[in-house]
Amino acid sequence: MLEKLRREIDLFVEKHPRSRISQFESEKHLPGGSSRGTSYFDPFPFFVDHGEGHYLHDVDGNRYLDFMINATSLITGHADPLVVKELSAQVRKGVSFSHPTDAQVRLAGLLCERIPSVESVRFVNSGTEATLNAIRVARAFSGKQKIAKFEGGYHGSNEYVSVSVNTPREKLDPGGPKAIPEFPGMSQAILDDVLVLPYNDLKVCQENLLRYRNELSCVIMEPVVSNFGYAPAKLEFLRGIRDLTEELGILLIYDEVQSFRVAPGGAQELFGVVPDLTTLGKVIGGGMPVGAFGGRADVMALYDPTGAGPVIGHAGTFNANPMTMVAGEAVIQQLTPKVYARLGRLGGILRSKLEAIFGEFNVEVQVTGVESLFGIHFTSEEVVDNRSMLRGDTDMKKLLFMGLLNEGVLTQAKAAGSLSTLTTETEVDRLVSATRSVVDRIKG
Numbered sequence: 001m002l003e004k005l006r007r008e009i010d011l012f013v014e015k016h017p018r019s020r021i022s023q024f025e026s027e028k029h030l031p032g033g034s035s036r037g038t039s040y041f042d043p044f045p046f047f048v049d050h051g052e053g054h055y056l057h058d059v060d061g062n063r064y065l066d067f068m069i070n071a072t073s074l075i076t077g078h079a080d081p082l083v084v085k086e087l088s089a090q091v092r093k094g095v096s097f098s099h100p101t102d103a104q105v106r107l108a109g110l111l112c113e114r115i116p117s118v119e120s121v122r123f124v125n126s127g128t129e130a131t132l133n134a135i136r137v138a139r140a141f142s143g144k145q146k147i148a149k150f151e152g153g154y155h156g157s158n159e160y161v162s163v164s165v166n167t168p169r170e171k172l173d174p175g176g177p178k179a180i181p182e183f184p185g186m187s188q189a190i191l192d193d194v195l196v197l198p199y200n201d202l203k204v205c206q207e208n209l210l211r212y213r214n215e216l217s218c219v220i221m222e223p224v225v226s227n228f229g230y231a232p233a234k235l236e237f238l239r240g241i242r243d244l245t246e247e248l249g250i251l252l253i254y255d256e257v258q259s260f261r262v263a264p265g266g267a268q269e270l271f272g273v274v275p276d277l278t279t280l281g282k283v284i285g286g287g288m289p290v291g292a293f294g295g296r297a298d299v300m301a302l303y304d305p306t307g308a309g310p311v312i313g314h315a316g317t318f319n320a321n322p323m324t325m326v327a328g329e330a331v332i333q334q335l336t337p338k339v340y341a342r343l344g345r346l347g348g349i350l351r352s353k354l355e356a357i358f359g360e361f362n363v364e365v366q367v368t369g370v371e372s373l374f375g376i377h378f379t380s381e382e383v384v385d386n387r388s389m390l391r392g393d394t395d396m397k398k399l400l401f402m403g404l405l406n407e408g409v410l411t412q413a414k415a416a417g418s419l420s421t422l423t424t425e426t427e428v429d430r431l432v433s434a435t436r437s438v439v440d441r442i443k444g
């Protein structure tokens with residue numbers, strides 16, 4: 001297996017002499033040449049020249065059919081003509097101001113109309129800031145300090161959610177999830193305030209939520225977990241957590257930074273389970289930096305600056321900047337129910353074709369995902385939580401990722417990805433046939 005990975009890496013290196021130089025240069029100025037954890041992979045990332053529709057072109061002249069689409073965010077593809085048109089017009093009018101624009105009201109209106117839980121919304125510049133603020137307002141509203149999150153759940157890089165995310169398998173407590181810091185030097189106070197729960201295990205969640213009901217301000221969760229290759233929650237689990245949190249006076253936050261793309265109103269609409277607060281990012285900014293948090297008007301009112309002033313003061317130089325707002329609006333307006341239906345149908349076709357390919361080669365696999373999101377796990381076990389996901393073969397994921405790159409197809413390094421509105425059965429089949437070639441090489 002490692003020999004095969006070595007061969008794929010060698011081929012990659014051969015095809016990327018110019019990127020290798022860029023990596024070398026960037027290492028002089030940036031730690032490891034990088035500003036972003038997910039953009040680096042071994043031996044070095046390719047450097048991008050430009051994107052065009054479904055394709056990404058690197059500085060070495062290679063072209064990739066892109067299913068990474070900047071971590072699911074570019075749902076209408078690269079350099080979407082409508083986004084380009086809106087951004088070009090806005091850039092001439094000014095890119096950011098200290099004062100509000102009507103573009104902010106329009107995008108907020110679209111989100112409130114579409115997302116069942118969102119009565120009121122506030123913009124920030126990243127999903128990280130969105131989850132930070134949703135947790136902050138949950139604590140301020142409830143007057144309680146602790147938060148609960150799930151083992152393996154990623155919600156950005158703020159302190160509260162940097163607990164028990166990508167813990168190596170050997171460091172997990174066999175007794176069950178515990179608060180494990182993502183990096184050294186994390187404040188013990190944060191770790192004491194974060195309760196970590198097992199996903200899809202209602203019984204254990206119930207025991208813990210009951211035990212800590214008087215201390216817990218909120219539960220933050222993804223209804224479709226990105227880190228588990230978009231494995232969806234079991235419906236009875238989502239409903240159970242909703243009922244419990246409501247009964248116990250704990251606010252429920254859905255992190256829909258990624259899952260918003262599964263339906264006009266996000267996964268909460270698809271599953272019919274409505275949280276108190278929702279965090280957003282990625283597609284709602286049309287490819288520009290973005291985050292948003294919203295939900296119950298009485299909770300969001302803590303940010304209201306009118307009258308006596310806000311309970312939570314919150315500034316941000318680029319919050320709701322018009323570039324992001326017009327790009328987001330241009331994208332959201334294209335996302336009609338018909339478009340979602342088509343994306344969902346193609347996602348279903350892709351997942352079943354991928355399963356068939358691995359079946360042909362007798363490779364044990366679980367293909368997870370919902371609507372336009374997909375993930376591949378090399379395990380015979382159903383992926384329902386962090387631990388079942390981690391029991392899969394991660395070397396195979398690396399091998400598939402690198403092999404697909406050499407075939408001109410880009411996925412996430414964790415063998416997952418998403419479709420865009422530009423995807424047709426032709427692109428689905430291209431991904432499937434590239435996968436067949438890679439698996440053929442691996443098995444051969």
Ligand SMILES: Cc1ncc(COP(=O)(O)O)c(C=O)c1O
Nearest residue numbers: 126127128154155156257258281
């Ligand atoms: C579910 C989820 N929440 C939050 C974030 C953080 O968003 P950002 O990278 O914009 O800070 C991400 C980013 O990948 C995410 O997937």
